Structures are given as C-alpha cells and as structure tokens.
Amino acid sequence: xxxxxxxxxxxxxxxxxxxxxxxxxxxxxxxxxxxxxxxxxxxxxxxxxxxxxxxxxxxxxxxxxxxxxxxxxxxxxxxxxxxxxxxxxxxxxxxxxxxxxxxxxxxxxxx
Amino acid sequence: xxxxxxxxxxxxxxxxxxxxxxxxxxxxxxxxxxxxxxxxxxxxxxxxxxxxxxxxxxxxxxxxxxxxxxxxxxxxxxxxxxxxxxxxxxxxxxxxxxxxxxxxxxxxxxxxx
Numbered sequence: 001x002x003x004x005x006x007x008x009x010x011x012x013x014x015x016x017x018x019x020x021x022x023x024x025x026x027x028x029x030x031x032x033x034x035x036x037x038x039x040x041x042x043x044x045x046x047x048x049x050x051x052x053x054x055x056x057x058x059x060x061x062x063x064x065x066x067x068x069x070x071x072x073x074x075x076x077x078x079x080x081x082x083x084x085x086x087x088x089x090x091x092x093x094x095x096x097x098x099x100x101x102x103x104x105x106x107x108x109x110x111x
Numbered sequence: 112x113x114x115x116x117x118x119x120x121x122x123x124x125x126x127x128x129x130x131x132x133x134x135x136x137x138x139x140x141x142x143x144x145x146x147x148x149x150x151x152x153x154x155x156x157x158x159x160x161x162x163x164x165x166x167x168x169x170x171x172x173x174x175x176x177x178x179x180x181x182x183x184x185x186x187x188x189x190x191x192x193x194x195x196x197x198x199x200x201x202x203x204x205x206x207x208x209x210x211x212x213x214x215x216x217x218x219x220x221x222x223x224x
Binding site (some may be wrong): 098 | 198
C-alpha cells in the first residue's frame with residue numbers, strides 16, 4: 001500500500017537535546033511538507049521541499065532543520081534552539097495535484 | 112497573520128442533524144479550498160475540495176458551499192452520524208506558493224445519539 005510513514009509515533013526530548021523525526025513516502029510524490037499542530041492553532045507550516053536537494057522555510061522554521069537527500073525521505077530535526085517543541089508533528093506529500101496526503105504524526109514531548 | 116478564519120471552534124449536533132462549519136479567507140489569490148477530517152491521534156485526511164469557479168460541490172453526505180464575493184466557504188454534513196465526530200479543518204492555497212496550504216484553526220464536531 002502506498003502512503004506516508006512517520007516514526008516514531010511518540011518521542012520524548014530532554015532539555016538541550018536535538019531529536020529527529022522520520023518521514024518516508026512511497027507515493028512517488030515530488031513535494032513534501034512538515035506541519036506543527038498545537039491545540040486551537042490549526043496546522044502551521046515548518047518547512048517544505050518541492051524537489052530533492054531543495055527546501056524552503058515555512059512560517060515557523062526557527063529551531064528546526066530538514067534535509068531532502070532522497071525523494072522518499074524528508075526528516076525533520078528539532079534542535080535545542082526550539083524553545084517550545086512539545087506538539088504533534090505532521091508530514092505530508094503532494095503530487096502534481098493540490099491535495100495533500102498526511103502521515104499519522106509524531107507526538108513530541110519535552111521531559 | 113491568520114489568512115483563513117474558521118468557526119465555530121466546537122459544535123455538538125444530534126444524529127441526523129446538519130452541522131455547518133464556516134471559513135473566511137483574505138487572500139484573493141487563493142484558488143483551491145479543501146476540507147480535511149482528523150480523528151484523534153491521526154493525520155488529517157482530505158474530504159472534499161472546491162475551486163472558485165463553482166458555487167457548490169457535493170461528495171456523498173459532504174457539501175461545500177462557496178461564495179467568492181464574500182470570500183467565504185462552508186462545509187455541510189448531511190444526515191450526520193456519530194462516526195463523523197472528528198476535527199474538521201478548512202484550508203486554502205494558491206498556485207504561486209508551491210501549493211502551500213494555509214489551514215484554519217479547526218472545528219471539533221461531536222455527533223450525539
């Protein structure tokens with residue numbers, strides 16, 4: 001089955017630690033996106049990539065970094081510079097159309 | 112700057128009722144307006160989408176109404192069922208921005224028996 005796989009489902013981060021969230025898709029989609037979801041704030045765009053080896057900042061990129069070395073993979077690193085990282089993180093992909101396919105998300109908690 | 116405003120924040124209807132969720136946008140360059148459904152702990156799933164050249168689109172029990180002059184669009188769920196209880200997000204995008212979706216803040220719908 002084609003889809004987007006996000007891992008892990010739950011992740012705990014200690015203060016000052018960098019953590020990486022995985023996003024893999026087998027849909028052969030060109031564009032990939034990372035969104036952050038907080039209660040009452042909807043989904044906010046962190047980073048996006050339209051092609052391999054190219055990515056752009058979204059609305060809330062500070063404290064995050066990404067890479068796009070393969071078409072299938074778009075990992076997100078939450079750095080220690082992100083002061084409030086506790087949230088639900090969603091990865092999505094898109095082919096030539098306008099609709100997104102989302103993964104099941106990673107819930108990150110600072111401990 | 113919130114470009115898509117969604118209301119209400121939460122909604123409770125009885126089974127068989129017709130919940131209506133409203134969204135308003137500011138950017139006249141938007142030309143694609145999808146609605147997503149999200150269950151707890153899951154990612155959003157595309158329900159239905161509309162473009163501004165039509166005023167209404169139906170897919171099953173879900174209908175989008177679109178008012179271009181008012182820059183508003185809404186989702187109607189006919190004959191709502193308890194299984195429709197979820198959070199619904201409206202969104203919008205324009206072709207000049209890599210089709211980035213701007214989302215509303217979500218509406219939590221509960222359908223009671």
